[in-house]
Amino acid sequence: MxxxxxxxxxxxxxxxxxxxxxxxxxxxxxxxxxxxxxxxxxxxxxxxxxxxxxxxxxxxxxxxxxxxxxxxxxxxxxxxxxxxxxxxxxxxxxxxxxxxxxxxxxxxxxxxxxxxxxxxxxxxxxxxxxxxxxxxAIPLIRPLRESLAGDKINRVMGIVNGTTNFILDKMDSTGAGYQEALDEATALGYAEADPTADVEGFDAAAKAAILAGIAFHTRVRLDDVYREGMAEVTASDFASAKEMGCTIKLLAICERAEDGASVTARVHPAMIPLSHPLASVRGAYNAVFVESDAAGQLMFYGPGAGxxxxxxxxxxxxxxxxxxxxxGATGPGDSAYAALPVSPMGDVVTRYHISLDVADKPGVLAQVATVFAEHGVSIDTVRQSGKDGEASLVVVTHRASDAALTGTVEALRKLDTVRGVASIMRVEGE
Amino acid sequence: MxxxxxxxxxxxxxxxxxxxxxxxxxxxxxxxxxxxxxxxxxxxxxxxxxxxxxxxxxxxxxxxxxxxxxxxxxxxxxxxxxxxxxxxxxxxxxxxxxxxxxxxxxxxxxxxxxxxxxxxxxxxxxxxxxxxxxxxAIPLIRPLRESLAGDKINRVMGIVNGTTNFILDKMDSTGAGYQEALDEATALGYAEADPTADVEGFDAAAKAAILAGIAFHTRVRLDDVYREGMAEVTASDFASAKEMGCTIKLLAICERAEDGASVTARVHPAMIPLSHPLASVRGAYNAVFVESDAAGQLMFYGPGAGxxxxxxxxxxxxxxxxxxxxxGATGPGDSAYAALPVSPMGDVVTRYHISLDVADKPGVLAQVATVFAEHGVSIDTVRQSGKDGEASLVVVTHRASDAALTGTVEALRKLDTVRGVASIMRVEGE
CATH class of the missing domain: 3.40.50.720 (NAD(P)-binding Rossmann-like Domain)
Structure with missing residues (x-):
């Protein structure tokens, strides 16, 4: 031999x-x-x-x-x-x-x-x-390409950028703000002098494009990946997440639509339940959660860089x-035979956590609820709190399309009684 | 094509x-x-x-x-x-x-x-x-054999039997005893009518032999795997584990000795810290934690059966x-070129949690501590509690060989002041 x-x-x-x-x-x-x-x-x-x-x-x-x-x-x-x-x-x-x-x-x-x-x-x-x-270091490409080659992958959801996970974990565990956590990440060498590629999600988006392509046997271009960075995540978002029994992670999410006829790929911060295996991924570690027809739920965890x-x-x-x-052989090459269309972000269906600053007067909740209903976005829970003429409304929705949610938020901004949309965050992993 | x-x-x-x-x-x-x-x-x-x-x-x-x-x-x-x-x-x-x-x-x-x-x-x-x-379903053989083929694996530690993990998780979360948890596992179809292969660790031992062989490129026979079942784990062991910030899992552990010259494989219940990724593996799920020279710590998680x-x-x-x-090719075949000796259980080095029932009188702790010292087993912590002439001593050791620990326990049993050794459990994952 x-x-x-x-x-x-x-x-x-x-x-x-x-x-x-x-x-x-x-x-x-x-x-x-x-x-x-x-x-x-x-x-x-x-x-x-x-x-x-x-x-x-x-x-x-x-x-x-x-x-x-x-x-x-x-x-x-x-x-x-x-x-x-x-x-x-x-x-x-x-x-x-x-x-x-x-x-x-x-x-x-x-x-x-x-x-x-x-x-x-x-x-x-x-x-x-x-x-x-x-x-x-996490064996991921090969398991997706080879171990799961006889299965149908429906979702790949992962923490694929260690720098941003370090920052978010720090904010979560210490209550630090974004800048303070970023400064520490830089001092420790986890973040580069120019952290744009990491914190704006460019690095994760590249990985999402690669993962989606492999998982769905479909060409997914970098431009097909919706991308939102994590620079706007605040300590107050973490407080909201905690109230929901959640934490916040920057996730790369590649999904097959429910009808199986299209796929989406996106990178953005999201709330996930503390009980989700991804929630306990600490520091600069990476982890990728995979859901498939036959295997069910798998997770791959390890150091994502270094x-x-x-x-x-x-x-x-x-x-x-x-x-x-x-x-004299070659391994599995490119596989894009499924050639599924990549849908835009508007078609993505998920849940949302929305914080509104509103006038503290009667009827505001009814107005706001009407706007959600008009856009076909069903409300799961509302929490209202107020002091000194100011009030806030926290709305958590049932599953709705991103387009419907965007329409809802535009309409909310036009209400006299809504002084501002403090934050919108997707809720994943339920 | x-x-x-x-x-x-x-x-x-x-x-x-x-x-x-x-x-x-x-x-x-x-x-x-x-x-x-x-x-x-x-x-x-x-x-x-x-x-x-x-x-x-x-x-x-x-x-x-x-x-x-x-x-x-x-x-x-x-x-x-x-x-x-x-x-x-x-x-x-x-x-x-x-x-x-x-x-x-x-x-x-x-x-x-x-x-x-x-x-x-x-x-x-x-x-x-x-x-x-x-x-x-967890991609594991292929990652170990192929993805990590350029690395040196030092330890594979896993929950590789869903039935026993279901039972232990139930005992942990509800305080149930072993028999009650086993009965529920049987009723739900997680345990077979004759659960011996699972609860006595035979199933996990077979998997440990396979994993050790692949990880260390060494022939590891079933007889080489030390095996202890989980039928003797009690609700009181879980209470002790909680006091240590631990839970109890039935683990398959394949290790390279520190000098690299030999390997061991074993299956037994062990305490692991709640902060360890394996501690949060619930129900009938499996997970395998891998440590290697270059990759560091990896974990693979998913459904282990069905x-x-x-x-x-x-x-x-x-x-x-x-x-x-x-x-016209074949994949990687058997690889046993390293041919490392498989050491007996006595050579395994780990930490131990020992509960002793002792006479409640002065000097007992000194006697017990002397026995540990004589056998070269260094004590990390001791907790003493007593009531009504009865007392208990809980000793947690530093790392020591299984042979040294066994000698210590034999000598402790001979002490007049030691009425019984209530439990001995290994502490892993630190």
């Missing part, structure tokens, strides 16, 4: 993840050899700053010419951990054209150009694996891709 | 799981075809009682001659959901010899004869997949095995 010619691996990028991949390839070489059936050899490492000291990596392997490395022709697997769109996209394409398979951790690129890259891979009969692109966890996912892919090369 | 000759599947067993496999193969035929790249056809169903009505299955497919079915020679995949050792073992072997690959849900057989069956599979260059054998969930896992394997047949 064992062959002696090693499989050659080109590593593109040698930052936090790449250096960890290189380290494990060296320290666990014997295990990798046994598990693959042949030795793997680090054949080159493309970096931007060649003069930086890289412990444990033979300096002769370092190059700044990534294109030349992927064009060498003797590379079996290219591991891309550069991130971003270019030059990663071009390098991956070139790698396929020159006979390599590819393992990537690049969620932004996969979400934007996954279909095109899969097409190139298939054209050259090569593998494109990317377990590390979603939820770091050098070592991401390297674990990359190396799992590397073993699989190397095994495929030895057997 | 698509070929038209269908892949032929023989189903052995058509009970709760088998009938669900057959149903999904029919209702989701188009999806399975798209995901495999060729149609799959149910070519025969071997049953014991051919006269039973089986909705949705062509009566012409039913046979009582399972051996003839697996010997037909045109079967691509045999799905074995009979359970038990024979005739399943003989049929699987015959299936390999006649050119079929095999998907099995048979934990008892895999735990007892996995090595031999893998050897036959390898000899005939066929696949043996068994995701459904451990933790039902017709549909188990069928989901079987069908995921069926898709993989069919894809492998089409590409």
């Amino acid at each position: 064992m062959r002696t010619r090693p499989l050659k691996v080109a590593l593109l990028g040698c930052g936090v993840v790449g250096s960890e991949v290189a380290r494990i390839m060296t320290t666990h070489a014997d295990d990798l050899t046994a598990r693959i059936g042949a030795p793997v050899e680090l054949a080159g490492v493309a970096v931007r700053r060649p003069d930086r000291v890289r412990e444990g990596i033979d300096p002769a392997l370092i190059t700044t010419d990534a294109t030349a490395l992927v064009k060498r022709g003797d590379i079996d697997v290219v591991v891309e951990v550069i991130g971003g769109i270019e030059p990663a996209r071009g390098l991956i394409t070139t790698a396929f054209e020159h006979g390599a398979s590819v393992v990537s951790a690049n969620k932004a690129l996969l979400a934007q150009d996954g279909a095109a890259l899969h097409a190139v891979a298939e054209q050259h009969d090569k593998d494109l694996y990317y377990e590390a692109a979603v939820a770091g 050098g070592s966890p991401t390297a674990s996912a990359v190396l799992g892919d590397l073993v699989a891709v190397c095994r495929n090369r030895l057997s | 698509m070929r038209t000759r269908p892949l032929k599947v023989a189903l052995l067993g058509c009970g709760v799981v088998g009938s669900e496999v057959a149903r999904i193969m029919t209702t989701h035929a188009d999806d399975l075809t798209a995901r495999i790249g060729a149609p799959v056809e149910l070519a025969g169903v071997a049953v014991r009682r051919p006269d039973r009505v089986r909705e949705g299955i062509d009566p012409a497919l039913i046979t009582t001659d399972a051996t003839a079915l697996v010997k037909r020679g045109d079967i691509d995949v045999v799905v074995e959901v009979i359970g038990g050792i024979e005739p399943a073992r003989g049929l699987i072997t015959t299936a390999f010899e006649h050119g079929a690959s095999v998907v099995s849900a048979n934990k008892a057989l895999l735990a007892q004869d996995g090595a031999a069956l893998h050897a036959v599979a390898e000899q005939h260059d066929k696949d043996l997949y068994y995701e459904a054998a451990v933790a039902g 017709g549909s969930p188990t069928a989901s896992a079987v069908l995921g394997d069926l898709v993989a095995v069919c894809r492998n047949r089409l590409s």
Whole structure:
């Protein structure tokens, strides 16, 4: 079984993840050899700053010419951990054209150009694996693609961004405001200097597009994903959530419509019951909850980022891709045969928690309730509280479409007696 | 890509799981075809009682001659959901010899004869997949074998038996005693009329042997697994656990020793902190917590039994095995290259919670503490309470070997002042 010619691996990028991949390839070489059936050899490492000291990596392997490395022709697997769109996209394409398979951790690129890259891979009969692109170390892509390949997935709902979960968990547990929690996340290295990609939900939206595509065997583009960040979540929202027996999480939610004929994908903060398995996901951890016809409810939990966890996912892919090369096979490729339409946010059906500042006078509740009824949004509970001529109304609805809720809120804003809509938050996981 | 000759599947067993496999193969035929790249056809169903009505299955497919079915020679995949050792073992072997690959849900057989069956599979260059054998619908075998193939797993700790988790959860949440909770589990269909395999830990031990083998790339036999059932867990143990901020779960624990040179596998009730992700696994759900060098802490959660969930896992394997047949490859086979020694229970190192009934007189604590010290077991906390000449001592230890703890307890029993050892429970997950 064992062959002696090693499989050659080109590593593109040698930052936090790449250096960890290189380290494990060296320290666990014997295990990798046994598990693959042949030795793997680090054949080159493309970096931007060649003069930086890289412990444990033979300096002769370092190059700044990534294109030349992927064009060498003797590379079996290219591991891309550069991130971003270019030059990663071009390098991956070139790698396929020159006979390599590819393992990537690049969620932004996969979400934007996954279909095109899969097409190139298939054209050259090569593998494109990317377990590390979603939820770091958590085995998720492979379970969705392979373990559940005989099942029908109806919903994927997850905490797929550790930075925002850290911030929300901090707000929940300490009562801190958003800015204070963000500052702590930055100080501890959980948030980047520019936290936009995380807190505005761009990172989670890329992951949602990838997950929805795999779960529903349907092309879901980044533009198809509705996105709301979490910068407007307040300490008062957490107080409201607590009163409902809920907490607040930034969720990526990919759903099949009830009639099965379309799908949706979205990222936004939402209240979920404390009894839901996702509610107890703390700190920077990730977790993804999957509902399917036959399996029922599954959850996958673990570290969603970091050098070592991401390297674990990359190396799992590397073993699989190397095994495929030895057997002359390829793993499951892109699957978009279902080609379900992706519906807009207006079609999403869920529950809502709405806080209104209203005039403290008789008849306000009746007015507000009429507006909900006119838009076909059924009210589950209302709580009214008032002091000093000011009052607030907290309305929790039954399930209604996002379009109906939006219409309701527009009409509420026009009421003289409604001074403001303090917050609107979706309620999920019930 | 698509070929038209269908892949032929023989189903052995058509009970709760088998009938669900057959149903999904029919209702989701188009999806399975798209995901495999060729149609799959149910070519025969071997049953014991051919006269039973089986909705949705062509009566012409039913046979009582399972051996003839697996010997037909045109079967691509045999799905074995009979359970038990024979005739399943003989049929699987015959299936390999006649050119079929095999998907099995048979934990008892895999735990007892996995090595031999893998050897036959390898000899005939066929696949043996068994995701459904451990933790039902939860993708676990594949993540351990494939997603974490580039990582080093140090511990697998799981709730892998839904019946016992239902009973323990009931005792925890209602204060019920063991018998009362078992009676309810039986009435609700969670426990079988003879619950021995579940409550005595035999079922969990078989799964522990399978998980340890995969996690550590080492042959772990059923006899290598230490096993203690949960019939002796009392309401008073739960009260003690609560005082420690813990609950009690029946855990399957597979560990690599700290020096990495050996492994252990065991099943027993244990206290775990309420903050541990496994503590909140309710009812008949299963969950498995995995710790590895690079990935860190992962958890996989879902339904551990039942017709549909188990069928989901079987069908995921069926898709993989069919894809492998089409590409002429086989998936990862048995991996026992590490061949680490499996240490006896005495070598396991953990913490302990010990309740002693003692005489209520001065000097008892000093005597007891001396016995612990003499055996090298370091005490973390002691709580002493007494009334009416009777007293109890609750000792929680630091980490110590099981052998040292056993020696300590034997010596304690010989003390005149110790009237009885009320309970000993391991403390895990800290």
